[in-house]
Amino acid sequence: MKQDKIRGCLVAGAIGDALGYPVEFLKYKQIQREYGPEGIDSFDIDYRTKKAVISDDTQMTLFTAEGILNAVSDGGDITEHIYQAYLDWLYTQNERGDHPNVCKLLERKELYARRAPGITCLNALESGDMGTLTHSLNNSKGCGGIMRVAPLGLFSSQIDLKEAILLGARAAAITHSHPLGYIPSGFLSGLVYVLINQELSLKDAIEETRVIVNEIFCENDYINDLDRLVRRAVSYTENEQNDLQNLKNLGEGWVGEEALAAALYCALKYEHDFDKAITVSVNHDGDTDSTGAVTGNILGCIVGYDNISSKWKTNLECEDLIVDMADKLFMCRKESL
Ligand SMILES: [Mg+2]
Numbered sequence: 001m002k003q004d005k006i007r008g009c010l011v012a013g014a015i016g017d018a019l020g021y022p023v024e025f026l027k028y029k030q031i032q033r034e035y036g037p038e039g040i041d042s043f044d045i046d047y048r049t050k051k052a053v054i055s056d057d058t059q060m061t062l063f064t065a066e067g068i069l070n071a072v073s074d075g076g077d078i079t080e081h082i083y084q085a086y087l088d089w090l091y092t093q094n095e096r097g098d099h100p101n102v103c104k105l106l107e108r109k110e111l112y113a114r115r116a117p118g119i120t121c122l123n124a125l126e127s128g129d130m131g132t133l134t135h136s137l138n139n140s141k142g143c144g145g146i147m148r149v150a151p152l153g154l155f156s157s158q159i160d161l162k163e164a165i166l167l168g169a170r171a172a173a174i175t176h177s178h179p180l181g182y183i184p185s186g187f188l189s190g191l192v193y194v195l196i197n198q199e200l201s202l203k204d205a206i207e208e209t210r211v212i213v214n215e216i217f218c219e220n221d222y223i224n225d226l227d228r229l230v231r232r233a234v235s236y237t238e239n240e241q242n243d244l245q246n247l248k249n250l251g252e253g254w255v256g257e258e259a260l261a262a263a264l265y266c267a268l269k270y271e272h273d274f275d276k277a278i279t280v281s282v283n284h285d286g287d288t289d290s291t292g293a294v295t296g297n298i299l300g301c302i303v304g305y306d307n308i309s310s311k312w313k314t315n316l317e318c319e320d321l322i323v324d325m326a327d328k329l330f331m332c333r334k335e336s337l
Contacts, residue, residue: 002333004304005196006154007326012278012300013061013150014322015312016292018052019043020282024116027285028244039283041275043315051317055115056093057293058322060148062111063089064171065325066103068155072332078152079170083130086174090125093117110318116289118144124175133170136177143259145172145185147290150297151325153192155332161212164193176256179222184260187213187230188294195301202271202302206234206264226257233261237269243280252286259287263294267302274303278312 022044023031031039043052067082074081084100091099092112105111120140124131131137149168159167168189172182187209194205210230217223229250236246243266250265251258263281270277281295282288300308305323313319 001304002196003327003330004306005301006330007305007323008300008303008308009150009154009192009196009297010061010065010300010322010326010329011305011313011316011319012274012296012303012308013293014054014058014296014316014318015308016278016281016294016296017057017147017289018054018292018316019278020288020290020292021053021055021115023282024055024287024289026288028283031283039279041279041283042311045315046317049110049317050315052315053113053115053317055289056117056121056144057147057289058318059092059111059113059115060086060089060121060144061150061293062105062318062321062325063103064148065151065155065329066105067171068151069328069332070102072155078167079132079174080130082171083174086121086125090122093122105321108318108321118142118175120144120181121175131173131175131177133173133182137175138177140176141178141181141255141257142176143253143256143287143290143294145176145181146188146256146259147293148172149185149189150192150294151329152189153194154196154326155329157197157333159193161190161193161209162216165190165209165213165216172256178256179217179220180226180255180257182256183213183217183220183222183226184256186216187226187260188263188297192297192301195298202268202298203234206230206268226260229257229261230264233264234268236265243269244284247280247284247286247291252284253291254287259290259294262286262291263298266291266295267298271299271302274299274308
C-alpha cells in the first residue's frame with residue numbers, strides 16, 4: 001500500500017511534468033489553438049523518442065532521490081549527498097567539467113537531454129558553491145526548488161514532519177536562496193510526508209503541514225505571504241470561479257509559492273479525479289510542467305500507482321526508472337539513517 005503510494009507520488013509527478021512540458025512556454029489561448037478548445041488533455045508524443053518526454057523537473061527529482069539513497073547507504077549529511085547528485089545532474093546537461101560521478105543515473109542515456117533546465121539551477125551549481133538556509137547564493141524564488149523535492153517526504157517514517165519539511169527546504173536552498181524559493185519546497189516535502197505516513201484527507205494534511213511550516217519559519221519575513229496564498233488556494237476550491245481564472249489569481253506557478261498554490265488548488269479541487277486534476281494543472285498561461293509535476297506529486301500519494309490509468313504510464317519516458325527509484329526509496333524506510 002505504501003509502496004504503491006510512493007510509486008504514485010513520483011510517477012504522477014512525472015506524468016504532470018510530461019503533459020505540461022510541451023506547453024510550458026505557451027499562453028492558454030495558444031494551447032487551445034494547438035490542441036483544441038479543451039487544451040492539452042493527452043500526451044503529446046515526441047516524434048524522436050516515441051515517448052512523452054520528462055523535463056528537468058523529473059530529471060532533478062530522480063537525482064534528489066539518488067542523493068537520498070547515497071546518504072542512506074554511505075552515511076553523512078543528506079543535503080550534502082543531494083548536492084553531489086545535483087552536480088552529476090549538471091553533468092548530464094552540459095557534459096563538461098569535473099563531477100562527483102556518484103549517481104548510477106549517469107548510466108541512463110535518456111537523462112542526457114536538456115529540457116529547458118532552469119537557469120537558476122544551472123548557474124548555482126556551476127558556481128561550485130552550495131547554498132544553504134543560511135548561506136545565500138542568489139535571490140531566486142523560481143519554482144526550480146519545489147519541483148524536485150518530493151522524494152524527501154517519501155524515504156523515511158523515522159523522521160518527524162518538521163524534519164521532512166526542513167529537508168525539502170534545504171534541498172531547494174542548494175540553488176534557490178530566496179525564502180519563497182525554499183519554504184514552499186519544504187511545504188511540499190512535508191505534505192508528501194503526511195500523506196504517506198498518516199491516514200488524513202488532503203485538506204487535513206494541508207492544514208497539518210501549514211501549521212508546522214508556519215511554526216518552523218515563524219521569524220521569516222515571507223511566511224505570512226506564503227500562508228495567505230496557501231489559504232487562498234484552499235478557499236478557491238470552493239468558489240464559483242472557473243479554474244483558469246482561479247489559477248491566474250494564484251499566480252500561475254513561475255515562482256515557488258505560486259507553484260505550490262496552483263498544485264494545492266488542482267489536487268484539492270479534483271482530489272477524486274486524477275485525470276481532471278492533472279489536466280487542469282497544465283492548462284493555463286503559466287509554468288505548466290512544474291505545476292503539473294507538483295500536482296502529480298501530491299495527488300499521486302493519494303491515488304497510488306495502480307489506480308493511475310495505463311494511458312499515462314505506458315508512454316511515459318523513463319517510467320521503469322521512476323518506478324525503480326520509488327521502490328528503492330520504499331526500501332529505505334526499512335533502514336535507519
Ligand atoms: Mg521543466
